[in-house]
Amino acid sequence: xxxxxxxxxxxxxxxxxxxxxxxxxxxxxxxxxxxxxxxxxxxxxxxxxxxxxxxxxxxxxxxxxxxxxxxxxxxxxxxxxxxxxxxxxxxxxxxxxxxxxxxxxxxxxxxxxxxxxxxxxxxxxxxxxxxxxxxxxxxxxxxxxxxxxxxxxxxxxxxxxxxxxxxxxxxxxxxxxxxxxxxxxxxxxxxxxxxxxxxxxxxxxxxxxxxxxxxxxxxxxxxxxxxxxxxxxxxxxxxxxxxxxxxxxxxxxxxxxxxxxxxxxxxxxxxxxxxxxxxxxxxxxxxxxxxxxxxxxxxxxxxxxxxxxxxxxxxxxxxxxxxxxxxxxxxxxxxxxxxxxxxxxxxxxxxx
Amino acid sequence: xxxxxxxxxxxxxxxxxxxxxxxxxxxxxxxxxxxxxxxxxxxxxxxxxxxxxxxxxxxxxxxxxxxxxxxxxxxxxxxxxxxxxxxxxxxxxxxxxxxxxxxxxxxxxxxxxxxxxxxxxxxxxxxxxxxxxxxxxxxxxxxxxxxxxxxxxxxxxxxxxxxxxxxxxxxxxxxxxxxxxxxxxxxxxxxxxxxxxxxxxxxxxxxxxxxxxxxxxxxxxxxxxxxxxxxxxxxxxxxxxxxxxxxxxxxxxxxxxxxxxxxxxxxxxxxxxxxxxxxxxxxxxxxxxxxxxxxxxxxxxxxxxxxxxxxxxxxxxxxxxxxxxxxxxxxxxxxxxxxxxxxxxxxxxxxxxxxxxxxxxxxxxxxxxxxxxxxxxxxxxxxxxxxxxxxxxxxxxxxxxxxxxxxxxxxxxxxxxxxxxxxxxxxxxxxxxxxxxxxxxxxxxxxxxxxxxxxxxxxxxxxxxxxxxxxxxxxxxxxxxxxxxxxxxxxxxxxxxxxxxxxxxxxxxxxxxxxxxxxxxxxxxxxxxxxxxxxxxxxxxxxxxxxxxxxxxxxxx
Numbered sequence: 037x038x039x040x041x042x043x044x045x046x047x048x049x050x051x052x053x054x055x056x057x058x059x060x061x062x063x064x065x066x067x068x069x070x071x072x073x074x075x076x077x078x079x080x081x082x083x084x085x086x087x088x089x090x091x092x093x094x095x096x097x098x099x100x101x102x103x104x105x106x107x108x109x110x111x112x113x114x115x116x117x118x119x120x121x122x123x124x125x126x127x128x129x130x131x132x133x134x135x136x137x138x139x140x141x142x143x144x145x146x147x148x149x150x151x152x153x154x155x156x157x158x159x160x161x162x163x164x165x166x167x168x169x170x171x172x173x174x175x176x177x178x179x180x181x182x183x184x185x186x187x188x189x190x191x192x193x194x195x196x197x198x199x200x201x202x203x204x205x206x207x208x209x210x211x212x213x214x215x216x217x218x219x220x221x222x223x224x225x226x227x228x229x230x231x232x233x234x235x236x237x238x239x240x241x242x243x244x245x246x247x248x249x250x251x252x253x254x255x256x257x258x259x260x261x262x263x264x265x266x267x268x269x270x271x272x273x274x275x276x277x278x279x280x281x282x283x284x285x286x287x288x289x290x291x292x293x294x295x296x297x298x299x300x301x302x303x304x305x306x307x308x309x310x311x312x313x314x315x316x317x318x319x320x321x322x323x324x325x326x327x328x329x330x331x332x333x334x335x336x337x338x339x340x341x342x343x344x345x346x347x348x349x350x351x352x353x354x355x356x357x358x359x360x361x362x363x364x365x366x367x368x369x370x371x372x373x374x375x376x377x378x379x380x381x382x383x384x385x386x387x388x
Numbered sequence: 389x390x391x392x393x394x395x396x397x398x399x400x401x402x403x404x405x406x407x408x409x410x411x412x413x414x415x416x417x418x419x420x421x422x423x424x425x426x427x428x429x430x431x432x433x434x435x436x437x438x439x440x441x442x443x444x445x446x447x448x449x450x451x452x453x454x455x456x457x458x459x460x461x462x463x464x465x466x467x468x469x470x471x472x473x474x475x476x477x478x479x480x481x482x483x484x485x486x487x488x489x490x491x492x493x494x495x496x497x498x499x500x501x502x503x504x505x506x507x508x509x510x511x512x513x514x515x516x517x518x519x520x521x522x523x524x525x526x527x528x529x530x531x532x533x534x535x536x537x538x539x540x541x542x543x544x545x546x547x548x549x550x551x552x553x554x555x556x557x558x559x560x561x562x563x564x565x566x567x568x569x570x571x572x573x574x575x576x577x578x579x580x581x582x583x584x585x586x587x588x589x590x591x592x593x594x595x596x597x598x599x600x601x602x603x604x605x606x607x608x609x610x611x612x613x614x615x616x617x618x619x620x621x622x623x624x625x626x627x628x629x630x631x632x633x634x635x636x637x638x639x640x641x642x643x644x645x646x647x648x649x650x651x652x653x654x655x656x657x658x659x660x661x662x663x664x665x666x667x668x669x670x671x672x673x674x675x676x677x678x679x680x681x682x683x684x685x686x687x688x689x690x691x692x693x694x695x696x697x698x699x700x701x702x703x704x705x706x707x708x709x710x711x712x713x714x715x716x717x718x719x720x721x722x723x724x725x726x727x728x729x730x731x732x733x734x735x736x737x738x739x740x741x742x743x744x745x746x747x748x749x750x751x752x753x754x755x756x757x758x759x760x761x762x763x764x765x766x767x768x769x770x771x772x773x774x775x776x777x778x779x780x781x782x783x784x785x786x787x788x789x790x791x792x793x794x795x796x797x798x799x800x801x802x803x804x805x806x807x808x809x810x811x812x813x814x815x816x817x818x819x820x821x822x823x824x825x826x827x828x829x830x831x832x833x834x835x836x837x838x839x840x841x842x843x844x845x846x847x848x849x850x851x852x853x854x855x856x857x858x859x860x861x862x863x864x865x866x867x868x869x870x871x872x873x874x875x876x877x878x879x880x881x882x883x884x885x886x887x888x889x890x891x892x893x894x895x896x897x898x899x900x901x902x903x904x905x906x907x908x909x910x911x912x913x914x915x916x917x918x919x920x921x922x923x924x925x926x927x928x929x930x931x932x933x934x935x936x937x938x939x940x941x942x943x944x945x
Contacts, residue, residue, distance in 0.1 A: 075846070075847070075859065075860065076846055076847025076848075076859055077845070077846050077847060077860075078778040078779075078845055078846075078847065079845065085774075086778075088774065089774045089775060089777065089778055092772055092774050092775055093769070093772070093774075093775045093778075096768065096769050096772045096775055097769065099768075100765040100766075100768050100769060103765060104761065104762065104765055107732065107736075107761055108758070108761065110736060111736055111757055111758065111761075114736050114739045114740050115739070115744060115754065118675070118739055118740060118741060118742050118743065118744050119743075119744050119746070120676075120743040120744055120745045120746075121743070124743050128676050128743075128936075129675075129676055129677055129741055129742050129743050130677075130741060131677060131678055131939075131941075132677060132678075132680065132741060133678055133680070133681075133682070133944065134680050134681035134682065134683075134684065134737070135680075135681070135737075138737065139681050139684050139730070139734075142729065142730060142733040143726065143730055146725065146726045146729045146730075147726055150719070150722045150723055150725065150726060153722055153768065153771075153772065154715075154718060154719045154722055156772070157715070157718050157771070157772045157773055157774070158711075158715045158718065160772075160773075160774045161711045161714050161715055161718070161773050161774060162711050164774055165710075165711045165714070166711055217708075221544070221550065222542075222544055222545045222550055223542050223543075223544075223545070223641060225706060225781055225849075227781070227847070227849065229778060229847040232777075233706070233774060233776075233777020233778045234706050234777055234778070234780070234781060235706055235708055235777070236706050236707045236708060238635075238641050238642060238707060238708070239544060239635035239636070239641055240635040240638070240639070240640060240641065241640070241641060241642050241707070241708065243707075243708035244708070256859075257847065258849060258852075259849070260706075260781040260782065260849040261542070261706075261781055262462075262538045262542070262545070262850075262851040263545070264545065264550065265458050265459055265462060265536075266458060267462075267851060267852060267853075268458065268851075268852035268853045268854050268855065269854075271856070363457060363458055363459075364458050364459065
């Protein structure tokens with residue numbers, strides 16, 4: 037019974053039909069940069085935890101759909117059949133006070149339904165939550181910050197932000213990713229609907245979640261737990277890469293920043309203006325941890341936790357006036373001169 | 389009794405100058421006037437909270453909208469939630485309790501009239517304190533001028549590091565103050581029901597409304613006290629260097645969640661049990677039959693009260709509880725559906741074989757039945773923990789609880805207004821305007837909250853002031869906003885009906901619905917002392933016995 041898929045629940049009620057209609061329309065969404073894009077539809081799973089949830093939800097939706105149909109019909113029938121008519125003016129109907137048999141029937145049947153639903157639920161809770169971490173798994177520490185994500189790969193020595201790269205996992209050689217979830221400030225929640233259900237990032241309360249995506253591409257999501265002014269623009273991108281692409285990305289990320297001749301001026305501005313108090317650039321003295329690591333900034337498609345695409349103009353605007361892109365962001369407006377601004381943006385553009 | 393009730397016209401009150409009249413209202417300890425004051429203050433806050441909802445909906449009408457800033461949006465949803473729960477739903481339900489419980493059990497007032505007045509003014513001033521934050525909260529650079537931490541104020545967002553200034557203090561204090569008011573009223577309701585019943589009214593003969601309010605008041609005592617304790621702990625954290633919820637110093641954010649939801653979930657039933665109470669009075673009268681299975685209804689209510697105190701962590705399935713805790717809260721949550729289901733079946737049983745009159749109060753109750761059914765079933769979906777890992781914190785859960793609170797509780801409250809307004813004012817509410825109100829609100833409600841489930845399934849989290857285009861959310865949000873405005877129009881029709889009918893409504897007489905409980909035996913509005921002679925009852929439907937001396941209920945007890 038649990039093995040049923042979403043499609044089989046289409047017939048369980050008009051609500052589901054409407055729901056799938058909208059689901060289908062969202063499936064057509066394509067990622068902004070032309071990469072194989074995925075939407076945020078919880079019924080379009082690409083990873084085992086999300087798939088088990090869809091299987092359970094199909095079961096629950098069918099059961100609740102049946103209950104709905106039965107009670108809805110009974111209620112409607114009662115209202116139509118026993119509506120008051122003009123001819124019964126003044127006369128009262130038979131006064132009935134109750135019936136023990138009927139009361140027992142509509143107590144016992146719901147109890148049985150609850151037992152079945154509970155057993156199905158408990159099984160899936162255990163199957164998702166109590167999975168031991170296999171040897172080949174990729175470890176990631178995800179740290180929620182007010183309005184951006186920090187990702188650390190302790191085994192690989194990589195630090196990045198906002199865009200998580202993980203390998204695709206096939207059935208023969210599963211390479212699931214296990215995330216340890218921490219928070220640097222308030223509560224956040226990691227939610228990429230097509231990969232897994234959400235798990236909160238709570239300060240002083242480390243959590244764990246895992247995913248084993250079976251399709252490549254960009255999966256989007258966002259912070260789901262209200263965390264402050266810019267909760268809305270704390271977006272998430274998970275790039276699920278082919279095995280060789282992932283290895284190449286890891287090698288690139290492991291390199292330290294290369295100092296290019298033309299960028300010295302920009303580095304000076306970076307150094308002079310307290311940027312390095314908050315941002316780290318590997319291979320330089322900059323090692324701030326309050327803001328995202330910039331060592332490989334240009335390898336990311338977006339800036340400001342997904343609030344804008346990573347283009348020259350957006351970078352310039354972001355450094356000049358972060359509020360123009362993301363009001364309430366904790367990045368201060370540095371009030372640089374045009375010359376300094378150009379220099380620092382050219383420096384940023386060397387951080388590939 | 390209805391035919392020979394002594395009607396005392398209120399001429400001596402009408403002759404007073406308005407200052408005296410106002411003074412009378414401000415200093416009253418009469419349960420009926422306090423009940424009406426509760427309702428009026430709730431209506432005031434309903435309009436304010438409704439305007440906040442409309443601001444939220446305009447902002448979300450399409451992606452990347454700039455109607456309000458993120459700061460203002462965050463204040464709006466915080467104030468909307470806090471207002472609607474604490475200063476609309478609670479007061480209006482306490483208002484009905486105040487007005488109806490003494491009348492229905494044949495008492496002349498509540499057990500503690502002064503405590504009653506004190507509790508009302510605490511609750512009302514709590515609401516004013518919350519809104520004073522717009523003035524008193526501003527000043528500090530970078531600090532908001534109204535609470536913007538969400539109506540749960542999850543730690544550590546409420547700590548001074550993340551919520552500087554005084555906006556969160558206004559939130560904390562207003563909940564603390566109104567919480568004391570709620571506790572006072574709950575004690576009063578319990579004492580009244582246990583000690584003030586008229587001769588012959590055994591517990592088993594009380595109208596179901598009194599029974600349900602007895603359970604509700606008990607739950608208020610269980611639910612509000614941990615909330616008040618948590619607010620005091622938060623104040624200690626913020627001003628006396630405490631570290632209960634200060635995660636930077638080893639405090640626990642999860643502790644706050646437990647405190648909040650051990651209040652928050654029973655609170656849902658604190659709000660819905662009075663709605664059940666209204667249905668249990670209105671459906672029998674408009675089906676012309678006694679309530680089906682009275683003892684089972686009482687038992688189911690007590691069961692809901694007990695079970696609902698052990699379901700709170702189903703609001704927290706995403707916080708990383710272990711699988712045993714999640715399983716426990718899954719089964720308790722599903723189990724609470726059993727007594728709730730029994731209630732729905734008993735209301736159907738009441739209508740079965742009856743002669744249903746589709747007057748406006750009954751229309752709202754029928755709306756309740758259909759909508760509460762759906763709300764209960766989406767609740768079951770969220771009790772399936774893994775499913776909830778996707779649904780929680782999304783617009784699906786927002787749709788679900790609005791289905792409960794608007795589609796269920798608010799519909800029942802509207803039904804109660806149409807049913808008891810004649811008793812309170814002596815005049816009928818207009819049926820025509822009432823039907824406009826019902827149908828407009830029904831259409832607006834379904835447009836908004838049916839559709840709102842879908843963006844949740846498509847991955848839209850709650851509490852975001854804007855969203856990215858291209859996720860399939862735009863059209864849906866636009867429809868939701870249109871529905872919200874239709875609901876707002878319906879509310880205006882309702883308010884107009886309340887005002888117009890007060891002056892021009894048809895005379896109600898003592899007993900316009902041909903009902904069976906004691907409040908209909910006295911005049912409309914009742915005199916200050918309620919009953920000229922304290923009634924004596926011999927069954928659950930004393931007025932049925934009077935109207936049908938040949939076939940009284942008392943014969944079957």
